[in-house]
Amino acid sequence: MKYRILFTLTLIISFLTELVMAQPALPASPSQAPIDGxxxxxxxxxxxYAIKKLRDKKxxxxxxxDL
Incomplete structure (x- = not known):
């Protein structure tokens, strides 16, 4: 019984360490660049600025x- 519990805990710990060490997937590249901000x-x-220049010119x- 002790051997079975120890074996199960060892398997669980080994699987958990594999999950922790896994690299995340690369982000998907956007199809278009957002035009905001x-x-x-x-x-x-x-x-x-263009409106100001036009008003100043006028x-x-x-x-x-008038002179």
């Missing part, structure tokens, strides 16, 4: 006509 903020900042042209 920093890239969205960069696009919004670029649009705001304002400068309007000031030149």
């Amino acid at each position: 920093g890239l969205g903020l960069l696009a919004a900042a670029g649009g705001a 304002k400068k042209q309007d000031e030149g006509l």
Whole structure:
């Protein structure tokens, strides 16, 4: 009886150590890169900068006509 319990515990421990030492699988590569976060903020900042430049240009042209 002792031998059977000892053998069973040895098997369980050996299987558990194999599970602990196993390497995880490689992550699946995404099919497309997500466009969010920093890239969205960069696009919004670029649009705001372009609008500011256009307004400044129009304002400068309007000031030149008033003289």
